[in-house]
Amino acid sequence: MKNVIGIDIGGTNIRAAAVNSNGEILHQIKVKSNARDGIEHLLKNLGEVITSFADFQTECIGIGIPGIIDQKNGILTQAPNITGVKNFPLIKEIKKVTSLESIIVENDANSAALGEYWMGSGAQSNSMLMLTLGTGLGGGIVLNGELWRGEDGMAGEIGHIIIDPAGPLCNCGNNGCFESFVSAEAVRRIVNNNAVLKEFTKNTHPDDIPEKIMLLAIEGNEDSLQIWKDIGKTLGIGITSLVNLLNVDSVIIGGGLSNAWELFQNWMLIEIKKRALSGPGERLRIYPASLGDNAGIFGCAYLAYKELKIFN
Numbered sequence: 001m002k003n004v005i006g007i008d009i010g011g012t013n014i015r016a017a018a019v020n021s022n023g024e025i026l027h028q029i030k031v032k033s034n035a036r037d038g039i040e041h042l043l044k045n046l047g048e049v050i051t052s053f054a055d056f057q058t059e060c061i062g063i064g065i066p067g068i069i070d071q072k073n074g075i076l077t078q079a080p081n082i083t084g085v086k087n088f089p090l091i092k093e094i095k096k097v098t099s100l101e102s103i104i105v106e107n108d109a110n111s112a113a114l115g116e117y118w119m120g121s122g123a124q125s126n127s128m129l130m131l132t133l134g135t136g137l138g139g140g141i142v143l144n145g146e147l148w149r150g151e152d153g154m155a156g157e158i159g160h161i162i163i164d165p166a167g168p169l170c171n172c173g174n175n176g177c178f179e180s181f182v183s184a185e186a187v188r189r190i191v192n193n194n195a196v197l198k199e200f201t202k203n204t205h206p207d208d209i210p211e212k213i214m215l216l217a218i219e220g221n222e223d224s225l226q227i228w229k230d231i232g233k234t235l236g237i238g239i240t241s242l243v244n245l246l247n248v249d250s251v252i253i254g255g256g257l258s259n260a261w262e263l264f265q266n267w268m269l270i271e272i273k274k275r276a277l278s279g280p281g282e283r284l285r286i287y288p289a290s291l292g293d294n295a296g297i298f299g300c301a302y303l304a305y306k307e308l309k310i311f312n
């Protein structure tokens, strides 16, 4: 039986696993990526990760990375979370640290979507969207079992759909993008503009503010409840546009903010019911993601099996 390795590179960690074609993890590790220290450090760590799987009969490695990838040429064109990357010949450099010929690289949000499609909440799906509610709002589009990458590898940037042209400034330079309302960054901005919540969170690390707002909401704090209500409503509005456009059967919602599912799901569903076209709206199923931090690993393994033609 052949195995593949799925490797999910993040700004903080590299997660990797040998995965068999039944989707069983045979061995798994997590190490620091040191991506902020530069691509050389990242490559060194990646090389050590790959070497540590030498005992597994690996035929192909799938790698997910936070950036924009030119699939044809194996080039990482942009990666804001990895220092020193512009048009970096990723596949060529990885081949220096492994004798394996078969390597496939994919954007991390896309690989997470494929992971949920293969082994997670999208396993019964034919066409689905994944929204990852993290620091920003990431997305992936799977149509008839295939990733839709777009002509430039940039499809699925769901976070930059414009919800309100007069809305807050987004990192991309536009105003009112989906992620400027639905993301950890958005929660932090709203908290910062709310005197009561600012006081409640004055000793909370910025990374932990969304979770703190979740706990406050569970305790019944009105301002915190309102944040999740607004997030739910905006999610519903954004998802409505997406399903009217793509008529997918499922939307999967993952990322750290999805832990607040119970606080926002009803507001989201009300909005979709009210606004979506009846056909796409009635067919649509929405689930929280089920693979957590392992979604990327599974997606990368899935891509590796496709590369080997073991999967269609």
Ligand SMILES: [Zn+2]
Pocket: 159, 160, 170, 171, 172, 173, 174, 177
């Ligand atoms: Zn934007």
